[in-house]
Amino acid sequence: MAIQPPTGQQSSVMREKLQQAGLRTTKQRLMLAHLLFGSGNRHVTAEILYAEASKTGLGVSLATIYNTLNQFHEAGLLREVIIDQNRSYFDTNLHEHHHFFVESDARLIDINEDEISLGQMPDAPDGFQTDSIQVVIRLKDA
Amino acid sequence: MAIQPPTGQQSSVMREKLQQAGLRTTKQRLMLAHLLFGSGNRHVTAEILYAEASKTGLGVSLATIYNTLNQFHEAGLLREVIIDQNRSYFDTNLHEHHHFFVESDARLIDINEDEISLGQMPDAPDGFQTDSIQVVIRLKDA
DNA sequence: GTACGTGCAAACGTTTTGCAGCGGG
DNA sequence: CCCGCTGCAAAACGTTTGCACGTAC
Numbered sequence: 373m374a375i376q377p378p379t380g381q382q383s384s385v386m387r388e389k390l391q392q393a394g395l396r397t398t399k400q401r402l403m404l405a406h407l408l409f410g411s412g413n414r415h416v417t418a419e420i421l422y423a424e425a426s427k428t429g430l431g432v433s434l435a436t437i438y439n440t441l442n443q444f445h446e447a448g449l450l451r452e453v454i455i456d457q458n459r460s461y462f463d464t465n466l467h468e469h470h471h472f473f474v475e476s477d478a479r480l481i482d483i484n485e486d487e488i489s490l491g492q493m494p495d496a497p498d499g500f501q502t503d504s505i506q507v508v509i510r511l512k513d514a
Numbered sequence: 515m516a517i518q519p520p521t522g523q524q525s526s527v528m529r530e531k532l533q534q535a536g537l538r539t540t541k542q543r544l545m546l547a548h549l550l551f552g553s554g555n556r557h558v559t560a561e562i563l564y565a566e567a568s569k570t571g572l573g574v575s576l577a578t579i580y581n582t583l584n585q586f587h588e589a590g591l592l593r594e595v596i597i598d599q600n601r602s603y604f605d606t607n608l609h610e611h612h613h614f615f616v617e618s619d620a621r622l623i624d625i626n627e628d629e630i631s632l633g634q635m636p637d638a639p640d641g642f643q644t645d646s647i648q649v650v651i652r653l654k655d656a
Numbered sequence: 657g658t659a660c661g662t663g664c665a666a667a668c669g670t671t672t673t674g675c676a677g678c679g680g681g
Numbered sequence: 682c683c684c685g686c687t688g689c690a691a692a693a694c695g696t697t698t699g700c701a702c703g704t705a706c
Contacts, residue, residue, distance in 0.1 A: 396680060398686060418671080433688045438671060456600055457696095459670070474642065481639065485553070489633035492653070494625050500616065500653040507649050511642040538705055540661060560695080573662045580696060582661095599671095601695070 386410075393447035404440050408450070413465040415453065415480040416441075422462050453480065455508055470507035483509070517554035528552075540578040545572050546582050550592070555607040557595065557622040558583075595622065597650055623649070 386405040390397045405473055407424050408414060418437050425432045444450045453461040453475050461480055470488055472481040488507065496502045528547040532539045549566050550556060560579050567574040583604050586592045597615050603622055611625040612630055614623040630649065638644045 388693065400540055400687070431688090433674080434670095435689075436687055439686080442551040442672095447545035454597060457599075457602055460599055468584065472636075472642075475576055475645065483636050487634070487636035491633040492629070494614075494629035496651070496653050496656075497614065497623065499656055500614075501656045503617065503652040503654045505651050507647065507648065509638070510648050510668070511638050514638075514643045514647045538660065540705070542662070574661090577664075577697080578662055584697095 389449070393449055394442075395443060395447060399430055400425075400436055401440055403428055403432070404437070405444075405449075408444070408464055408485055413463070413482065415461050415463050417459045418463055419459065453482065453506075468504065470509070472509050472511050473513045479493050483507070531591070537585060537589060542567075542574050542578055543582055545570055545574070545626055546579070547586075547591075550586070550606055555605070555624065557603050557605050559601045561601065576614055595648075596634055597622065612644065613650075614651050614653050616653045618629075618655055625649070 381451055385436065386402050386409065387397045389405060389409065390401055390422060395401060404421065404425060407421065407428075408501040409417065409508055418434065418441060421441070422434050422437045423433070425437065425460065441450065445452055448466070450462040453463050453471060456478055457459060459478070463480075467484065469485060471473060471481060473479070490505065490507070491500075499504075525548075528544050528551065529539045530550065531547060532543055539542060546563065546567060549563065549570075550558065560576065560583060563583070564574070564576050564579045565581065572605065581600075583592065585642060587594055587604060590608070592604040592606060595605050595606055596614060597603055598620055601620070605622075606623065611627060612625040614625060615621070616623065631656060632649070633649065
C-alpha cells in the first residue's frame with residue numbers, strides 16, 4: 373500500500389466520493405468532505421462549517437463554503453433541512469428522517485426512526501406528486 | 515345605529531379584534547386586519563400583503579407590513595409557518611394543522627384535518643418540552 | 657399631552673454573483 | 682492546455698432598525 377498523502381488516510385475515500393458525484397477533487401472540497409462525512413451524521417450551517425474549516429491549515433472563503441454546500445446538495449451528497457428562517461441547515465444523513473429543533477440554541481437533533489411513525493398521510497392534490505414529507509418537532513426548554 | 519365610517523362595515527369587528535389583542539387601532543392595522551381576516555384562512559408573505567395593501571387607497575410602507583405581521587404574530591393573531599428559506603409565511607388559521615408546499619410556485623395549501631393523522635410521536639428529550647409539531651409535504655408537478 | 661405607530665432610508669445578516677487568477681484532469 | 686474552481690469584493694435579498702413626524706387614546 374502506498375504512503376498516504378499528508379491530508380490523511382481518509383483522502384482516498386473522500387476522493388472517490390467526490391468523483392462518483394462528478395465533482396473535481398480540489399483541496400478545499402476534500403477538506404470540507406472530510407469535515408462533513410468523516411465522523412457520522414452531522415447537521416451544519418455555512419457558518420459552522422466555515423468556522424471549522426478556518427481552523428484547519430487550508431484557507432477557505434465563505435463563498436466557497438456556500439458554493440460547496442450547494443454543489444454537494446445538488447450532487448445528492450447532502451439534504452437541505454428548512455427549519456430556521458435565519459440560516460440554512462444541511463444534513464449528511466440522506467435517509468428520509470425527521471427532526472427535533474431546539475429553538476433556544478438553533479440546534480437540530482435527529483429523531484430516531486423507531487420512535488416515530490406517521491399515521492395516514494394525504495395524497496398529493498391533482499396535478500402534483502409528493503416530493504418529501506418532513507416532520508419537525510420544535511422544542512422549548514422545560 | 516351610527517353611520518359607518520368609510521373604511522367599511524367590518525371596521526368594528528376588526529377594531530374589537532385589535533383591541534382584544536392589546537393593539538392600537540390605527541388606519542393601517544385596521545386595513546391589514548381586514549385583508550388578513552376578512553375572508554377565511556389565508557397564507558401570506560410580507561410581499562403579498564404589501565401588494566394587496568398598496569392597491570387600497572391607504573398608503574402603507576413595507577416596514578409597517580413587517581412590523582404589523584410581527585406584532586400580530588406576537589399577539590397571537592397569526593401563526594408563522596417556516597417552510598421556505600427565502601420568505602416568511604404567516605397563517606391566519608390558528609389551529610395546529612399541516613401543509614402542502616408547492617415548490618414550483620412557493621404556494622402553501624392547508625392539509626384537511628381528516629386527511630392526515632399522526633402515528634407515534636417521540637417524547638421530547640430530557641430537559642425539553644414539545645412546543646409544536648409541524649408536518650410539511652413538499653409537492654412537485656406531476 | 658404623551659406614548660406608541662408610521663414612513664423613510666439606512667443598516668443588517670445571509671446568501672449569491674462577477675471576475676481575475678489558480679490548478680485539476 | 683483548458684475548463685472548472687477559488688477567493689475576494691460587491692451586490693442582492695428579505696428583514697429590521699433609528700429617527701422625525703403623526704396620531705390614538
